[in-house]
Amino acid sequence: VRENPDEPEFHQAVKEVLESLRVVIEANEEQYRKDALLERLVNPERQFKFRVPWVDDSGQVHVNTGYRVQFNGAIGPYKGGLRFHPSVNVGIIKFLGFEQIFKNSLTGLPIGGGKGGSNFDPKGKSDREIMAFCQSFMTELSKYIGADTDVPAGDIGVGGREIGYLFGQYKRIKGLYEGVLTGKGLSFGGSLARTEATGYGLLYFANAMLKANDETLEGKTAIVSGSGNVAIYAIEKAIQLGAKPVSCSDSTGWIYDPEGIDVELLKEIKEVKRERLTAYAEARPSAEYHDGKGVWTVKADLAFPCATQNELQLEDAKALVENGVIAVAEGANMPTTIEATEYLQENGVLFAPGKASNAGGVATSALEMSQNSQRLSWTFEEVDAKLQGIMENIFLNVDAAAKEYGFDKNYVVGANIAGFKKVIEAMNAQGIV
Ligand code: NDP
Numbered sequence: 470v471r472e473n474p475d476e477p478e479f480h481q482a483v484k485e486v487l488e489s490l491r492v493v494i495e496a497n498e499e500q501y502r503k504d505a506l507l508e509r510l511v512n513p514e515r516q517f518k519f520r521v522p523w524v525d526d527s528g529q530v531h532v533n534t535g536y537r538v539q540f541n542g543a544i545g546p547y548k549g550g551l552r553f554h555p556s557v558n559v560g561i562i563k564f565l566g567f568e569q570i571f572k573n574s575l576t577g578l579p580i581g582g583g584k585g586g587s588n589f590d591p592k593g594k595s596d597r598e599i600m601a602f603c604q605s606f607m608t609e610l611s612k613y614i615g616a617d618t619d620v621p622a623g624d625i626g627v628g629g630r631e632i633g634y635l636f637g638q639y640k641r642i643k644g645l646y647e648g649v650l651t652g653k654g655l656s657f658g659g660s661l662a663r664t665e666a667t668g669y670g671l672l673y674f675a676n677a678m679l680k681a682n683d684e685t686l687e688g689k690t691a692i693v694s695g696s697g698n699v700a701i702y703a704i705e706k707a708i709q710l711g712a713k714p715v716s717c718s719d720s721t722g723w724i725y726d727p728e729g730i731d732v733e734l735l736k737e738i739k740e741v742k743r744e745r746l747t748a749y750a751e752a753r754p755s756a757e758y759h760d761g762k763g764v765w766t767v768k769a770d771l772a773f774p775c776a777t778q779n780e781l782q783l784e785d786a787k788a789l790v791e792n793g794v795i796a797v798a799e800g801a802n803m804p805t806t807i808e809a810t811e812y813l814q815e816n817g818v819l820f821a822p823g824k825a826s827n828a829g830g831v832a833t834s835a836l837e838m839s840q841n842s843q844r845l846s847w848t849f850e851e852v853d854a855k856l857q858g859i860m861e862n863i864f865l866n867v868d869a870a871a872k873e874y875g876f877d878k879n880y881v882v883g884a885n886i887a888g889f890k891k892v893i894e895a896m897n898a899q900g901i902v
Contacts, residue, residue, distance in 0.1 A: 476560030537585035540566035543895040547583030550624030571888030603634035616647040648841025651834035660837035662852040668702025670829015673860035687711035695776030728755040775800030799823035825884040
């Protein structure tokens with residue numbers, strides 16, 4: 470906190486992780502202190518901050534700031550998404566990069582933790598402006614990444630279109646056709662099922678968690694927040710597994726649709742037309758549109774926060790408990806505040822932390838890296854089956870770690886311990902670096 474005072478989200482993420490690791494840290498305190506293991510863990514290996522100048526359609530030049538944080542490469546090349554959103558700053562990127570270390574470790578695949586992005590706001594920009602920005606961003610970023618060193622992907626504001634422009638510019642500068650980004654289009658090295666992976670994986674994880682607690686998704690109503698990549702495919706898989714998602718939201722309002730969200734309509738509005746959620750309500754007679762926040766006041770059995778950090782706060786958690794919710798599974802990164810998480814857990818709500826339950830996206834990105842290295846493309850069914858296996862395995866490991874350390878059913882502690890142990894073991898084995 471003293472060294473980096475203006476990074477509250479990063480401090481929040483570190484506090485949440487280290488507090489839940491208390492038992493492991495206390496048991497190894499002497500060695501961790503001597504080797505400064507925790508100090509090394511919370512300090513990124515390196516971080517880049519760079520200028521991104523670009524020209525808009527009227528000829529005006531703008532300057533944004535770009536970031537890439539290579540947090541921890543103990544178990545593999547740095548891996549983590551790029552976020553384009555006006556709220557981006559170094560603290561946000563560091564919080565995301567720090568979480569990514571443990572998430573990537575939990576997948577069981579050889580990927581280290583990193584994250585990047587820019588305070589650029591893609592909203593309302595033309596295709597050409599988006600391309601101009603992406604090309605300028607990659608001109609600098611290309612100096613620090615590579616298929617065996619650091620492999621970025623998408624995140625908020627960075628989807629298939631942006632990854633395409635970024636990849637094109639990397640190839641043009643480096644003259645290399647390599648799997649340097651994941652989330653690519655299917656015609657140039659992308660993996661089938663990557664688009665669906667985070668949302669589908671979230672539901673596979675939730676399903677495993679519910680089953681282990683003698684519950685099922687079938688017949689349950691669900692609140693989903695967000696209406697981006699994660700939310701859309703969480704809704705689609707929830708429907709396929711027999712649940713009924715009745716809401717979605719964006720940064721200006723939310724939808725309550727008691728008949729169940731029409732996911733094809735939602736895709737058309739968000740992915741094809743790139744319109745606001747008001748268009749969903751206009752096209753769907755059963756749906757109500759509400760301005761502002763409030764999605765957590767809907768009565769349902771399950772809740773899936775899939776928009777952004779700190780979107781589910783203590784008063785929202787109280788509303789969920791009051792309405793009889795039995796499980797909350799995070800699709801977004803750190804959407805639930807620490808107080809809200811504790812309140813839910815104290816009130817017997819099953820709680821799946823994002824670093825475990827949303828790991829399906831990065832796991833499938835790692836599968837994309839494998840396919841690129843082999844110069845092969847697997848079928849949708851192959852990738853989806855691997856994803857399902859990975860998510861079920863993550864649940865088993867998280868559950869087992871929680872039990873082993875006396876925190877049965879506390880999946881927050883379980884996820885942190887399971888993710889941490891592998892990284893620390895690798896760091897220890899590699900000496901003081
Ligand atoms: P998208 O950009 O596709 O969608 C983000 C959604 O969240 C949009 O509906 C957006 O609304 C809403 N949103 C963004 N910022 C805010 C805000 N400040 N307040 C309220 N709503 C907001 O992103 P993704 O779906 O990819 O990502 C969502 C979350 O999931 C993020 O936390 C991301 O880090 C995490 N995640 C994503 C993965 C992936 O594979 N995509 C993998 C793992 C985690 P609007 O359109 O109005 O901005």
